[in-house]
Amino acid sequence: MSKIYQTIEVDRSDVDISKWLLDYAINSMKKNDKPKLSDGQDTRAEDAAMITVCIRDIIDSDDTLFSVERKSGVAFGSPRQVKLAPTPLGTKFLHCLDVNLAYLSMGEPIDEANPFIGLFKRAVDRNYEQDATAGALLNPARYELRSLSSMRCGLFDDDVWAFAYALNDTVAEIRQQGDAKPFRDELKTHTRLAVKNYRSLVALIRALFAKHRRLLVIRVDFEYTKLHQSVSYADVRKHCAALIRYLKRTQHRQRKIFKAYVLKLEYALRRGWHFHGLIFLDGHVVHGDVHYGKKFGEHWNNVITRLMGGYYNCNAKPGKYGKHRGIGMIESHEVDRRYALEMHVAGYLAKPDFYAPTMKADGERLLFKSKMPHIATVKRGRRSSKTDASAVLDRRPLPVKERSRTSFGNGLARASRTVEPTQWSGRRELMLHA
Numbered sequence: 001m002s003k004i005y006q007t008i009e010v011d012r013s014d015v016d017i018s019k020w021l022l023d024y025a026i027n028s029m030k031k032n033d034k035p036k037l038s039d040g041q042d043t044r045a046e047d048a049a050m051i052t053v054c055i056r057d058i059i060d061s062d063d064t065l066f067s068v069e070r071k072s073g074v075a076f077g078s079p080r081q082v083k084l085a086p087t088p089l090g091t092k093f094l095h096c097l098d099v100n101l102a103y104l105s106m107g108e109p110i111d112e113a114n115p116f117i118g119l120f121k122r123a124v125d126r127n128y129e130q131d132a133t134a135g136a137l138l139n140p141a142r143y144e145l146r147s148l149s150s151m152r153c154g155l156f157d158d159d160v161w162a163f164a165y166a167l168n169d170t171v172a173e174i175r176q177q178g179d180a181k182p183f184r185d186e187l188k189t190h191t192r193l194a195v196k197n198y199r200s201l202v203a204l205i206r207a208l209f210a211k212h213r214r215l216l217v218i219r220v221d222f223e224y225t226k227l228h229q230s231v232s233y234a235d236v237r238k239h240c241a242a243l244i245r246y247l248k249r250t251q252h253r254q255r256k257i258f259k260a261y262v263l264k265l266e267y268a269l270r271r272g273w274h275f276h277g278l279i280f281l282d283g284h285v286v287h288g289d290v291h292y293g294k295k296f297g298e299h300w301n302n303v304i305t306r307l308m309g310g311y312y313n314c315n316a317k318p319g320k321y322g323k324h325r326g327i328g329m330i331e332s333h334e335v336d337r338r339y340a341l342e343m344h345v346a347g348y349l350a351k352p353d354f355y356a357p358t359m360k361a362d363g364e365r366l367l368f369k370s371k372m373p374h375i376a377t378v379k380r381g382r383r384s385s386k387t388d389a390s391a392v393l394d395r396r397p398l399p400v401k402e403r404s405r406t407s408f409g410n411g412l413a414r415a416s417r418t419v420e421p422t423q424w425s426g427r428r429e430l431m432l433h434a
Contacts, residue, residue, distance in 0.1 A: 214283030229272030
């Protein structure tokens with residue numbers, strides 16, 4: 001392997017990248033699936049994001065989420081002297097219990113596609129008959145979590161104690177299953193391909209900067225209007241092929257300025273099918289990244305989809321890609337700009353998608369990109385005084401937020417941690433605040 005291609009490989013472990021990309025996917029889901037007025041009563045995307053984030057955070061935590069405390073101003077002898085006292089994360093879990101899972105999975109097999117929702121459903125919706133047949137009956141309150149949650153403000157004291165016990169027992173089961181090998185293996189089916197895609201995407205970016213000193217980087221989301229989100233998967237693929245053909249023909253004053261493209265096909269509960277596009281143009285010839293982002297988006301809307309499409313021009317609001325912006329005009333020697341491109345832009349495109357794999361045909365790709373450019377080992381002419389930034393990019397850490405403890409076994413590979421279900425002996429084990 002030549003020295004040029006040695007600098008293209010990402011010098012980070014698959015474990016670190018998979019953990020980072022998984023957190024990226026979950027945090028993006030939380031941010032992008034907030035309800036809008038146009039959605040009406042459809043809150044499935046918001047509910048799915050809420051459950052996913054909550055279960056991830058529960059697996060990451062160790063503290064007791066539910067206790068019982070005495071109400072103030074209530075006379076002794078009253079049948080309602082105590083109340084449930086959840087932590088902030090416990091409160092989020094109670095909100096998850098209010099979600100109608102049958103409605104959530106309407107249309108798409110969400111509980112089968114999203115491992116976190118599947119884990120939540122297994123732990124919360126326990127079947128009494130099946131447990132009785134298997135000889136594994138649980139506390140009776142475990143089978144009434146939803147009904148107890150819906151009327152938790154009016155429960156009698158004995159029911160509050162039983163509810164708190166059942167909630168903590170459920171949380172213990174979620175943590176135990178979340179640390180177990182079957183769940184980690186289920187996550188790996190999503191993160192393994194994401195890591196592969198991320199490495200190939202960064203390799204393409206670094207190869208482009210090894211060949212071109214200046215590139216105009218365009219980010220556009222190509223999607224469909226709300227009236228046409230039920231577009232068939234076959235039509236989506238046809239539109240993808242037409243978009244790629246158009247991008248490859250992009251010229252400026254009879255000069256070919258197109259250098260490379262990346263299209264990531266995703267499926268979201270709110271947006272349906274959509275593409276995250278990343279296009280590289282010759283920065284020595286053209287400027288105006290906002291103009292070209294609009295040009296590509298309008299062609300998608302008016303020509304390719306025939307007014308079925310919509311688009312979002314990310315270059316018009318570049319601040320979301322970090323302080324140093326990972327899009328727009330980027331020079332090969334600009335370490336901060338290229339770091340933002342590899343972390344915030346490439347990471348977003350490569351992140352795992354829970355739903356798209358279940359909505360497409362087996363064996364078909366979701367990531368489409370240009371081939372690696374040919375890089376000459378010897379370049380003629382005057383040597384540039386500014387060196388390529390690829391050699392120093394891997395020395396910078398991944399932008400991972402600090403968490404309460406290492407997430408998913410330090411990237412799905414932590415040594416197994418035994419989490420026994422909390423043993424409660426009646427009310428004495430629950431924290432009762434005077």
